Amino acid sequence: MRIRRTRPALAAGLVAASLALAACSNGGSADPTSSAPAGDDDAAAQTEVEVFTWWASGSEKLGLDALVAVFDEQHPNVEFVNGAVAGGAGSAAKDLLQSRLQANDPPDTFQAHAGAELTDYINAGQVEDVADLYVEFGLRDAFPADLVDRLTVDGKIYSIPSNIHRANVVWANPTVISESGLDPEASYASLDEWFEALDKVQDAGFTALSVATTWTQVHLLETILLAELGPEAYNGLWDGSTDWASAEVTAALEAFEKAMSYTNTDRDGLDWPDATQQVMDGQAAFNVMGDWAVAAFEEAGKAEGTDYIYFPVPGTHGVFDFLADSFTLPVGAPHPDGAKAWLETVGSLEGQVAFNKAKGSIPARTDADPTEFSPYQQTAITSFAEDTIVSSLAHGAATPIAWLNAISDATSKFTTGGGDLATFQAELVAAAAG
Amino acid sequence: MPRTLRRWGPPLLLISPSAVLMAVFVYGLLAANAQTSMTDIHTAAQATGREPSSFVWLDNYVALLGSPAFQHSLKNLALYTVVFLAGTMFFGFLWAWLLDRPVRFEGVFRSIYLFPMAVSFVASGVVWRWLLNSNQGEQASGLNRLFQMIGLDFLQNNWWNNVDVGIAAIAIPAIWQLSGYVMALVLAGFRGIPEELREAGRMDGASEWKLYRHVLFPQLSPVALSAVIIIGHMSLKAFDLIMAISKPANYQTKVPAIDMYVFKSSFDYASSAAVGAILLVIVAALIIPYLVHISRTEKAK
Numbered sequence: 001m002r003i004r005r006t007r008p009a010l011a012a013g014l015v016a017a018s019l020a021l022a023a024c025s026n027g028g029s030a031d032p033t034s035s036a037p038a039g040d041d042d043a044a045a046q047t048e049v050e051v052f053t054w055w056a057s058g059s060e061k062l063g064l065d066a067l068v069a070v071f072d073e074q075h076p077n078v079e080f081v082n083g084a085v086a087g088g089a090g091s092a093a094k095d096l097l098q099s100r101l102q103a104n105d106p107p108d109t110f111q112a113h114a115g116a117e118l119t120d121y122i123n124a125g126q127v128e129d130v131a132d133l134y135v136e137f138g139l140r141d142a143f144p145a146d147l148v149d150r151l152t153v154d155g156k157i158y159s160i161p162s163n164i165h166r167a168n169v170v171w172a173n174p175t176v177i178s179e180s181g182l183d184p185e186a187s188y189a190s191l192d193e194w195f196e197a198l199d200k201v202q203d204a205g206f207t208a209l210s211v212a213t214t215w216t217q218v219h220l221l222e223t224i225l226l227a228e229l230g231p232e233a234y235n236g237l238w239d240g241s242t243d244w245a246s247a248e249v250t251a252a253l254e255a256f257e258k259a260m261s262y263t264n265t266d267r268d269g270l271d272w273p274d275a276t277q278q279v280m281d282g283q284a285a286f287n288v289m290g291d292w293a294v295a296a297f298e299e300a301g302k303a304e305g306t307d308y309i310y311f312p313v314p315g316t317h318g319v320f321d322f323l324a325d326s327f328t329l330p331v332g333a334p335h336p337d338g339a340k341a342w343l344e345t346v347g348s349l350e351g352q353v354a355f356n357k358a359k360g361s362i363p364a365r366t367d368a369d370p371t372e373f374s375p376y377q378q379t380a381i382t383s384f385a386e387d388t389i390v391s392s393l394a395h396g397a398a399t400p401i402a403w404l405n406a407i408s409d410a411t412s413k414f415t416t417g418g419g420d421l422a423t424f425q426a427e428l429v430a431a432a433a434g
Numbered sequence: 435m436p437r438t439l440r441r442w443g444p445p446l447l448l449i450s451p452s453a454v455l456m457a458v459f460v461y462g463l464l465a466a467n468a469q470t471s472m473t474d475i476h477t478a479a480q481a482t483g484r485e486p487s488s489f490v491w492l493d494n495y496v497a498l499l500g501s502p503a504f505q506h507s508l509k510n511l512a513l514y515t516v517v518f519l520a521g522t523m524f525f526g527f528l529w530a531w532l533l534d535r536p537v538r539f540e541g542v543f544r545s546i547y548l549f550p551m552a553v554s555f556v557a558s559g560v561v562w563r564w565l566l567n568s569n570q571g572e573q574a575s576g577l578n579r580l581f582q583m584i585g586l587d588f589l590q591n592n593w594w595n596n597v598d599v600g601i602a603a604i605a606i607p608a609i610w611q612l613s614g615y616v617m618a619l620v621l622a623g624f625r626g627i628p629e630e631l632r633e634a635g636r637m638d639g640a641s642e643w644k645l646y647r648h649v650l651f652p653q654l655s656p657v658a659l660s661a662v663i664i665i666g667h668m669s670l671k672a673f674d675l676i677m678a679i680s681k682p683a684n685y686q687t688k689v690p691a692i693d694m695y696v697f698k699s700s701f702d703y704a705s706s707a708a709v710g711a712i713l714l715v716i717v718a719a720l721i722i723p724y725l726v727h728i729s730r731t732e733k734a735k
Contacts, residue, residue, distance in 0.1 A: 094699065102481065120701050123485070124478035205572065214683035266569040268595055268684050283573065402477075402700040405683075409503060409696075412685035416597045418506070 048079040049338030051327075052107035054093035056086035059295045063359030067162070070351045075341040083107050089271070101126045106330035108339040114151055114161045114326035116238070117396030117404075121328070122158055128329040129156040133340065137347045142365040146389040147322070150397070159326035162346045163361035166291045166380055167392040168223045168313045168321035171276060174306065176285040180204035188314035191227050191255050198262045201285040208262035210284035212270035214412045215394055218404075220288050221256050221411055222393040227315025228252035231388045237432070238391065238398045244429040253421055253428075260415055268416070279308065288313055290323070290395070294376045295360040304375060312383075320387040323395035324364060406431035464714070471495070471707035478701040494708040504709075507688045510601040511716075514689065515669040517602045521609035522665050523658070526616025531646070533617070534624045544621070547614035555611070559678020562607040566679065568592035594679060600686040604679055608669070616661045623657035624650065663724050670717050690716075 055064040061084075068080050085093035097110055106126070112118055121127045134140050134157055140148060143161070151157050174184035180201040188194040198208040211217055226234045229248055236242030243249070264270075264278065276293045278284035280300055287293070297308050304310075312319070327346050333339050345351040352363035353372060362373070362380045370381045391397035393404065410427035413419050419427070471494055473487050474480070480487040498504045529547050533540055550558070567576040570590045574582060578590045594603040627650055635645045673691040680687035682696055690709050697706035 091699070098699075098701070120478040124482045124701075125484045126478070126482070207573070213681045264569065264573065265592060265595070266567050266573075266575075268680065268686070269563050269567060400700075402702060405696060405700045408683045409685065412683050413503075416595065416684070416686045418597045418685050 046077055046079070047335050047338045048081050049109065049335055049342045050081040050083045050107045051342060052083040052085070052093070052097060052110035054085055054087075054090035054111065056084040059292075059299075059359050063163075063355045063361075066354040066358040067345065067351055070348070070354045071342060071345040074345050074348065074350070078338045078341045080342075083110075101330065104332060106333055108333045108335045109327045109329060109342050111325055112159060112328055113396030114159055114324040115391050115397030116399050117401060118158050118328070119153075119400040120402075122153060126331055127158045128331055129158060130160060130329050130343065131155075131157045133160065133329075133343055133347075137344055139347050139365075142347070142349075142367055144364075144366055144385065144389065147324075147364060150322075150389065150391055151326075159328045160343050160347045161324040161326040161364040162352065163325055163356050163359060164364050164380075164384060165323050165361050165395075166320055166383070167219060167323055167395060168226060168316045168319065169289065169291050169293070169310050170313050171279055171287045171289060171293050171297070172309050172311075173279045173282055173285055174309050176201065176206050176279075176282050180206060180285065184309060187311060189317075191224065191259075191315050194314040195255075195258060195262075198259075198286070202262055206282075207264045207278060207284035208286065209259060210275040210278040210287045211260070211263040211267045212272050212275040213268050214408050214415075216272050216275060216289070217260070217267070217415055218408050218411050219290070219392075219394040220259060221407075222398075223288055223313040223316060223321065224256045224259060225249075225252050225393075226319060226321060226390065227313055228255055231319045231390050234390055238393075240432075244432045245425065249428075250421070250425060253425055257414075257421060268412075290392075291376065291380060292360060294374070298360075298374075310376065318387050320383050320389050321392050322384070322389050323392040323397045325361075403431055403434070467707045467710055470703055471711045473704050475704045476702045481701060481703050494704050495712070498705065498708055498712065503688070504690070504693060506685070507690050507693050510687070511670065511672070511689045513599065514601045514605050514672055515666060517605040518608050518612075518669045518672075519662060519665055521605060522613045522616045523661065525609065525613035526620055526661065529613065529617040530620035530624060533621060544618070547617050549614065550611045551615050553611065555608075555675040556678045558607050558611060559675050563679045566593040566603055566606070568595040594687055597686045601676075601689070604672075604676055604687060605669075607679070608672070608675055612665060612668070616665065619657050619661050620654060623654045627653050659724065659727075663721065666720050667717050670713065670720070 053060075053064060055061055064082075064084070068082075071078075071080055085096055087093070093111075097107075100106060101121070101124070112121070118127065134148075137160075139160065147161070147164075148157070151159070151161070172184070177184040177197075180197075181204065182197055182200055186197070188197065201208040211220055225237065229237070229242065229252055233242045233248065237244065237249075264275075264284065267275070272289055272293070273296055275284075275287050276289055276296050279287045280297065280302060291310075294310070297304075302308050327343055329336065329339050329343065346355075347365075349363075349365055349367060352365050353368050356363050356368075356377070357373060360374075360377070362368075362377050362384060366385055368381070370378045373381065393399060393407065396404065399407070407428060410424055410431060413427070414421070414424040472489055472491055474490045474493070475487045477485065479485040529543075533543055537543065565576040567574070567578060568591075569575060570578055570592070574590065577593075581587060581589045592600075594600040596603070631649055631653075632645060635649045640649065671691060672689055673695070676687050676689060676692060682692050690713050694706050694709040694713070697703075697709060
């Protein structure tokens, strides 16, 4: 009889515990089964390189394939192992990478946004300084000095960029602009001039400025901060020389608030392709997005000039708001020689040209022949060589992840009506303080 | 001695693999989580031991519970749970009650109501993200467009994009998916009540309503309690449906499970673990009284 009585209590304990585990196991999506087994040291000359990316589909996959083709040519004795992880615009890959680095099971090289997003890996001692490789491969002369400066942390460089994207670009539908009674050829010297045009588009019954979920709103915020503050003060936001609580920042945030008032109401459920699609479909006149959008227009068979036009975000002429994908050399990589071979191809002229022609971005090297690229890419190559280069916030070049998350949270709270402008600015100040 | 061994040996042998697995992967990891939640490991460098970390007791909990952002998440979770529970209970009972009477094609209806449960939250979330599009007027789509077509324009709203109660809109697909499950539970409950009781009630002159109110519903309370516990703990762990419809960074749909994910993505393991522990406590607050209650009733028998 006694046994009988205690059984429910025991069962109770077990059920409570299993429910509890289920409750706290929701967040992780790490999948250890997909990690390649490390350590086949018996191979002599033949080695391999596991390249960890989130380039698993679309133009990114085409770019990776093109890069691998060059790699196989340059390093026939190194076997390429594709460690691409699909899902969530890279978030699934970053999740898995985090677990693997934590467990001391790094891939041979992994993709990461160049710049401050690497800070966590650097501080954790998970990536090697590759400044020597820059010298060995002659990259210091091949990359613009501005870019090398942005990548250097305390005299060290932790990754080699494979491609450059520009964030401060407006994509527009000339038909919608004409139908709103505006001149599609017009250029806007400042945000205020642009807002007047946006008013007219809105009055004509179109979405004036299409935007998508939080990160695209942060992307818009960064370009508006850049337009209002100018490149120098914008850079100062990240190194502490510009005060987030200043009146200039307040004015920029007011401009952001005004820009958001022109946007579509279903934004939070959309991602960037949906917002760009609204411009393609003639629902919206303008969209601020990085220059990967050009691939979407091209894939849809749209013609530059008649179906879509582009220009730098008003107020940011002469500034190139950059972000870059780059490759690292993780500490404890099982095949460091394979990784160095991969990095050499990534930095090489052939590798950068092949990769970027397929992906739609531009080479980080300045010695590529522009005529090999599409008309948009040619304008970007020219700007990259001539303009002031600043780091993108929304894409990890300007801040570590925790700071970006705090800015994203504050932005989402503000744009959904969870707080006023003063609260927004206070939260941005707090985010900068860490 | 051999006798005791023969009696206890086989069951112990059978139970030991799961006992060991539970000890390591449930209790061991719970302990590790609790330990992490009481450290100041807020960066990747501290997590790898390259920079020092220290034990800070309940500081992370105090900071979390005091932050307006986390309070907003908790408020969202409470609202989501209340709407989800009320909705599934209401529709579950309603459908079970309808099917309890002799209906033609009962099996067909039962399957229709039960089928949504077979769909994963992620798959239905993708569809409902479109249905719950928050555009109104000219650009409306999904349910808002449907309201326009049938002349109920005033019902249009911005669904989950409402900053105060938007999370309740995400409970709609959850209700759609799990009402059928509650129906199945309740229907089984109805069927478990002997026919004699109904007959006795009718003999005593009870109306159909009185019969349900005073004879049938009271006997269903154990079923209802189980349903509340099952739906309730699912609701408290809400993550996948919200991720599928909204995005982790969207303020209006933040819940603790999403916070846990975002903290982890920025290497803030201590805060992430603290959120996990808070969720555990919340679920335990629901489950433990239930289990105590069950074991008491068992004893009483």
